[in-house]
Amino acid sequence: MNYQNPDKNGYYGDFGGAFIPEMLYPNVAELQEKYLQIIESAEFQNEFQDLLKNYVGRETPLYFAKNLSEKYGANIYLKREDLNHTGAHKINNALGQALLAKRLGKHRIIAETGAGQHGVATATACALLGLECIVYMGEIDIQRQAPNVARMKMLGAKVVPAKSGSKTLKDAVNEALRDWINNPETTHYIIGSVVGPHPFPDLVARFQSVISKEIKAQLQRKIGRENPDYLIACVGGGSNAAGTFYHYINEPEVKLIAAEAGGLGKDSGESAATTFLGTLGILHGSQSLVMQTEDGQVVEPYSISAGLDYPGIGPMHANLHHQNRAEFFSINDDEALRAAFELTKVEGIIPALESAHALAVLEKKKFEKDDVVVICLSGRGDKDMDTYLKFLSDVR
Numbered sequence: 001m002n003y004q005n006p007d008k009n010g011y012y013g014d015f016g017g018a019f020i021p022e023m024l025y026p027n028v029a030e031l032q033e034k035y036l037q038i039i040e041s042a043e044f045q046n047e048f049q050d051l052l053k054n055y056v057g058r059e060t061p062l063y064f065a066k067n068l069s070e071k072y073g074a075n076i077y078l079k080r081e082d083l084n085h086t087g088a089h090k091i092n093n094a095l096g097q098a099l100l101a102k103r104l105g106k107h108r109i110i111a112e113t114g115a116g117q118h119g120v121a122t123a124t125a126c127a128l129l130g131l132e133c134i135v136y137m138g139e140i141d142i143q144r145q146a147p148n149v150a151r152m153k154m155l156g157a158k159v160v161p162a163k164s165g166s167k168t169l170k171d172a173v174n175e176a177l178r179d180w181i182n183n184p185e186t187t188h189y190i191i192g193s194v195v196g197p198h199p200f201p202d203l204v205a206r207f208q209s210v211i212s213k214e215i216k217a218q219l220q221r222k223i224g225r226e227n228p229d230y231l232i233a234c235v236g237g238g239s240n241a242a243g244t245f246y247h248y249i250n251e252p253e254v255k256l257i258a259a260e261a262g263g264l265g266k267d268s269g270e271s272a273a274t275t276f277l278g279t280l281g282i283l284h285g286s287q288s289l290v291m292q293t294e295d296g297q298v299v300e301p302y303s304i305s306a307g308l309d310y311p312g313i314g315p316m317h318a319n320l321h322h323q324n325r326a327e328f329f330s331i332n333d334d335e336a337l338r339a340a341f342e343l344t345k346v347e348g349i350i351p352a353l354e355s356a357h358a359l360a361v362l363e364k365k366k367f368e369k370d371d372v373v374v375i376c377l378s379g380r381g382d383k384d385m386d387t388y389l390k391f392l393s394d395v396r
């Protein structure tokens with residue numbers, strides 16, 4: 001089975017497709033028709049690769065975490081996406097899509113954001129490339145993520161509150177889709193993860209695939225072989241995981257592990273563990289696993305980490321789960337917090353709360369002494385300091 005790319009209708013096995021209102025057909029059809037040709041052209045790749053290197057700061061290090069390795073009895077490497085410009089992997093995709101939008105003749109960019117990381121990355125790309133930028137964000141998230149809202153504004157973006165529903169990420173996506181329907185001619189929607197109608201999941205996975213391309217070359221240099229035994233990444237929609245898995249996904253000897261947000265526990269009613277709680281449904285333009293009631297109402301997800309607080313999962317990952325190609329762990333808030341403090345203490349790296357979910361897998365999975373384990377450190381923890389400080393004062 002080819003797990004890497006969808007078929008021509010955008011399906012990974014049973015998951016994917018493009019379920020969109022008629023008003024969006026022309027936009028989505030244009031993208032489907034042109035995206036591969038544009039992003040694979042030498043002219044596009046020259047500009048994109050130059051920006052990744054000189055603006056984003058790639059390649060990011062693959063760091064051998066000696067202290068963590070000793071503690072868990074395996075060879076643990078961290079892929080340092082936290083060292084990218086703007087602090088996470090999101091910039092890889094935001095820049096790629098902004099370059100694509102220009103070539104499609106679109107000068108108005110819209111985006112949705114939860115924690116604000118994708119909003120900041122998109123506002124950054126738009127400032128650099130001279131594009132108008134409008135970011136939809138749940139009203140509650142605007143209050144929770146004030147520093148990122150300030151960054152977006154300084155970067156020249158207009159931040160529009162989504163006031164419907166739970167006033168969080170999924171409501172922001174709904175608002176962004178509504179905007180796109182009303183402005184199809186001028187506007188490109190930069191979706192922030194491997195979700196949405198075809199071709200977005202494939203488009204975003206290709207822009208993030210630079211992560212696994214670099215891991216292969218770096219492992220070859222460091223240990224004389226391209227393949228690790230395990231790759232571990234957290235999954236909200238699934239873009240950092242898609243990038244980490246991409247060039248390994250059809251190599252069965254490399255084991256893939258995805259960490260979802262268990263929230264207060266996957267059976268607690270306060271969770272975002274979609275592969276455990278979700279059923280086949282349609283959310284934001286594609287068919288995938290969705291947390292929903294029997295009559296198809298989307299259930300409110302919960303996670304301490306705003307970037308994983310999403311009631312769905314990208315179709316590539318739904319297929320990896322369905323085919324048992326990847327193993328899924330549900331990591332609860334307290335486990336992620338402990339993992340974040342552990343990494344900080346032993347390696348001097350403060351991770352994003354999202355990334356801490358991937359790190360927490362180390363407590364749950366037994367590795368052999370010679371195993372090579374690569375964990376995607378998707379982002380840095382600056383934005384989560386309030387949560388970390390609160391945890392510190394709670395445990396004292």
Ligand SMILES: *Cc1c(COP(=O)(O)O)cnc(C)c1O
Binds near residue numbers: 115239
């Ligand atoms: C947004 C975000 C995530 C979750 O998004 P994916 O698309 O699943 O990667 C994970 N880590 C960080 C640091 C993020 O900002």
